[in-house]
Amino acid sequence: MKPKTQRMIFIIIGLTAMLAASLFILNNFRDNLVFFYTPTELSQKLVTAGKSVRIGGLVESGSIIKNNDINEFKLTDTNNSIKVIFKGILPPLFREGQGIVAQGSMNADGVFIANNLLAKHDEKYMPPEVADALKKSGQWKPEKFK
Amino acid sequence: MIPIIGNISLIFSLLFVVLQVIAPPRFYRIGAVSVFFLVLTSFLCLIYSYVTSDFSVLNVYNNSSLAKPLLYKITGAWGNHEGSMLLLILILCGYNLRLVGRWSLVVDRNNDKLQTINDQLSITAYLTQLLITAGFLSFIIITSNPFERIFPVPINGLGLNPLLQDVGLAIHPPMLYLGYIGFSIAFSYAIAALIHGEADAEWAKTLKKWVLTSWGFLTLGIGLGSWWAYRELGWGGFWFWDPVENVSIIPWLAATGLYHSLIVLEKRGTFAVWSVLLAIITFCLSLIGIFLVRSGIVSSVHSFASDPSRGVFILGFIGLTGACAFFLFALRGGKLASNAKFPILSRETMMLFNNLFFITLSATVLLGTIYPIILEVISGVRVSVGAPYFNATFNSIAMVMLVFASFVPVIKWGKKENQESRKLELKKFIFPITASIISAVLAKLQHADILTIIAIFVATFLFLATAQISFNYKQLPLRAYAVIIAHCGAAVLVAGIAITSCFGIEKEQILYKGEKMEFAGYEAILVDGKLDNSENYVFRQAHFRILKDGNEITNLYPEIRVYPTEGSSTIEAAIYYTLFSNIYAAIGEVDPEGIKYATRIYYKPMINLIWLGCIMMAGGGFLAAWGKKKLPI
Numbered sequence: 189m190k191p192k193t194q195r196m197i198f199i200i201i202g203l204t205a206m207l208a209a210s211l212f213i214l215n216n217f218r219d220n221l222v223f224f225y226t227p228t229e230l231s232q233k234l235v236t237a238g239k240s241v242r243i244g245g246l247v248e249s250g251s252i253i254k255n256n257d258i259n260e261f262k263l264t265d266t267n268n269s270i271k272v273i274f275k276g277i278l279p280p281l282f283r284e285g286q287g288i289v290a291q292g293s294m295n296a297d298g299v300f301i302a303n304n305l306l307a308k309h310d311e312k313y314m315p316p317e318v319a320d321a322l323k324k325s326g327q328w329k330p331e332k333f334k
Numbered sequence: 335m336i337p338i339i340g341n342i343s344l345i346f347s348l349l350f351v352v353l354q355v356i357a358p359p360r361f362y363r364i365g366a367v368s369v370f371f372l373v374l375t376s377f378l379c380l381i382y383s384y385v386t387s388d389f390s391v392l393n394v395y396n397n398s399s400l401a402k403p404l405l406y407k408i409t410g411a412w413g414n415h416e417g418s419m420l421l422l423i424l425i426l427c428g429y430n431l432r433l434v435g436r437w438s439l440v441v442d443r444n445n446d447k448l449q450t451i452n453d454q455l456s457i458t459a460y461l462t463q464l465l466i467t468a469g470f471l472s473f474i475i476i477t478s479n480p481f482e483r484i485f486p487v488p489i490n491g492l493g494l495n496p497l498l499q500d501v502g503l504a505i506h507p508p509m510l511y512l513g514y515i516g517f518s519i520a521f522s523y524a525i526a527a528l529i530h531g532e533a534d535a536e537w538a539k540t541l542k543k544w545v546l547t548s549w550g551f552l553t554l555g556i557g558l559g560s561w562w563a564y565r566e567l568g569w570g571g572f573w574f575w576d577p578v579e580n581v582s583i584i585p586w587l588a589a590t591g592l593y594h595s596l597i598v599l600e601k602r603g604t605f606a607v608w609s610v611l612l613a614i615i616t617f618c619l620s621l622i623g624i625f626l627v628r629s630g631i632v633s634s635v636h637s638f639a640s641d642p643s644r645g646v647f648i649l650g651f652i653g654l655t656g657a658c659a660f661f662l663f664a665l666r667g668g669k670l671a672s673n674a675k676f677p678i679l680s681r682e683t684m685m686l687f688n689n690l691f692f693i694t695l696s697a698t699v700l701l702g703t704i705y706p707i708i709l710e711v712i713s714g715v716r717v718s719v720g721a722p723y724f725n726a727t728f729n730s731i732a733m734v735m736l737v738f739a740s741f742v743p744v745i746k747w748g749k750k751e752n753q754e755s756r757k758l759e760l761k762k763f764i765f766p767i768t769a770s771i772i773s774a775v776l777a778k779l780q781h782a783d784i785l786t787i788i789a790i791f792v793a794t795f796l797f798l799a800t801a802q803i804s805f806n807y808k809q810l811p812l813r814a815y816a817v818i819i820a821h822c823g824a825a826v827l828v829a830g831i832a833i834t835s836c837f838g839i840e841k842e843q844i845l846y847k848g849e850k851m852e853f854a855g856y857e858a859i860l861v862d863g864k865l866d867n868s869e870n871y872v873f874r875q876a877h878f879r880i881l882k883d884g885n886e887i888t889n890l891y892p893e894i895r896v897y898p899t900e901g902s903s904t905i906e907a908a909i910y911y912t913l914f915s916n917i918y919a920a921i922g923e924v925d926p927e928g929i930k931y932a933t934r935i936y937y938k939p940m941i942n943l944i945w946l947g948c949i950m951m952a953g954g955g956f957l958a959a960w961g962k963k964k965l966p967i
Contacts, residue, residue: 206694209694220720257842257844
C-alpha cells in the first residue's frame, strides 16, 4: 500500500492507543485522589465512612492512650478535635502538640481510623496543611512554630 | 575573612559570565576557566566555614553544630538550600568549562569570523549556557546567598537534620545535579539548533555524549536516593511516589526518550524537530524538579522547608526560559524537519514507540505530581494523589514498553523503499519466551499475584532477549555491550521490584526482653537493649539475634537516635545484607524502663536487584558514552 495510507493507519492506531491510555490514566487518577480535611471540616462535613481521606492537626494534650499496639489520640485544630485510632508503631517524636497528618477513613461512629501517620522527624516542623488549618481557626502563632 | 572571599568570588564570577556574553569568542576559554575557579573558591570557602564551625555565617549556624562529625560538617555544606545551590552552580560551571574545552574554535584572528556552522552552533550554545549560568548566579547571590552573616556570633549552631547525616545522602545531591545540570547543555544546543536552523547527525552525535553522561549520573542519583530512603526512613520501602521523588524521575524519563531520539537522528537523519523539542522539555522538567523541592509548596517526607518568596524568582526564571525556548521553537522549529520516510517494521518505528512510551510515562507522573499543587492554587482544595494511581498507570505502561524493548535487537533500521521487506526472525525468541513462561509459572506456584507474574515474565523476557544478542555474534562493538548491559539492567530492576514487593514479608510485634518473633522461616530473639550516646546523639539500641532453623545467622542492632541540638530523632534500621535477600529490623517505641520494644522486621527477597539494576543501567550508559568504539582485540 502507499506510504501515505500506511502512515494514516499508523497514526490512527497511535491515536487510539493514546486515547485508551489517557482514559485509563485519568480514570485511575480520579479514583485515587485523597482529599485533606481539618478536624473542623470533618466534624461539619459528612464525609462518607470508609472513603480514604487525610486529616491534619495537632495532637491534643492529654489525649494519647496506648493499648499495646493500638494507639488512640485526638487531633485538633484548636476549634474541633477528632478521635483517631492507629494500630502500629508510632513515628518517633510522636507526642502532644506535634503536627501530624494522618491518612485513613472515618468510621460510622465519627472516629478516624488511620492506616498511615505522616510526621516529619523534626520537632520544629509543621506540615503546611496543618499550619493552614490552624490559621483558618484563628489560632496561628508563627513564632511558636517557625 | 574567608566568608567575605567566598561572597566576592561569587559576585566576580557573575561579572565574568556577563562579560563573556559581550566579549568575542576568543575569550571564552579564559572566561570559562576563570568563572570555574572563582566558583570553586567560593565553594571551598563555604566548606572551610563549615569545617571550622564559623557560626558568623548564617548558613553554617542554621545547618551545623560543634558536635557534628567532620564528614557531615563537610557534606552538610550542600545539605541545605543555599549550599546545594552553590554546588549546583559549581557543577554548571564545570560543565561549561568542559563544553568550551571540547571544541576547538577556528577563529580568524583578524575579524573573529568563524568557518563552519558547527562552530557557530557551539558558540550560540555556549552563549545560552552563559545566560543560564548568569540566571542561577543571580538567583543565589540575590535570594540565597550562603555567605550571609549574623552578629553577634552564636556559640553553637542548630545542627543538621539527622536524616541527612548519612553517607548515601551525602553523594545523592552531587549525582542528581550532575544529571539535571547536564541537560542544560542539551537545552543550549537545542536553542542553537533553532537559531541556526540546523540539527544534523553531527549535532546529534555531540549531544548524545552529554545526554547519556548526565542520564547516567541522574540514574545513580535516583538510585542513591531510593537506597537512602530504604535505610533511613525505617519503613523498608524504597519508593513512595513522593512528590520529591517524582520530580527526579520525570526528567529522567524524558531524557531516556531524548537519548533514543538522538540515536535515530544520528543514524538516520530524522526526528530532528522532535529531538530539539524534547531537549528543551527535558531541561525545563529538570528546572521544575530542582525548584519544586525548594519552594515549600510540597509537603512530603523529605523536602526542604524553604522560603516561599524565592518561589517567585524561581517561577519567573523557569517561565522566562521555557517561554523563550518554546517561542523560538514555534518560530523556527519547522526549518529542522526532514523528509525521511521509514517502513513500519523498522527500528525507527520502535524508537518512535519508545519515545511515545517515555513521554506518556513522564506525563503520567507529572500529572499526578503537579495536579495537587495546581488545584490548591486555583481552588484552595487540598488533595494528594495516592500511590495506587502511580503504581497502576506507571507499571502497566512500563511493562508494555519493556516488551517492545525486547524486540529491538531483531528489528533493523529501515532500508530504502525499493529493497524487499525483511522477515522478523522470530525463531530467536523461542528460548526467551520459553524461559519467561517457566519463570512466570514458578511465580504462580509461589502464589504471586497477576501483576507480579506479568512483571517477572516481562523481566525474564527482556533480559534473555537482550542478553542473547551477545551469543549470536562473535564480536560486537562496545556500544552493543553497553546497550545489552543497560537494557538488562532495566530487566533486573523490574525483577527486583516485583519479587520484593510480592514476596516480601513484614511483621510488627511488641517484644519483651528474651521474647522471640517468627517471620519467613526465621526467628528473631530480642536479647537485650541499652541506652548510650555518641558524638552528637543519644540512642536506644536493641540487640536481636536472628536464627534460621536454630542456627544463628546474624545479630542486628537497630536504634532510635535522638539528636539534642537539632531536636529530632531518627529510626536507624539494622540491615543484614546477603546476595539474595535482606533482613531488615527496626524498633519503634520503647517504654521508659526499656522492657517493651515495638519491633518491626522485614524479610526482603531480591531487593539488591533494585540497586544492581540501577548500577547496570548507569554503567551501560557511561560505557556507551565513553567506551572506545571497538574492543581492543
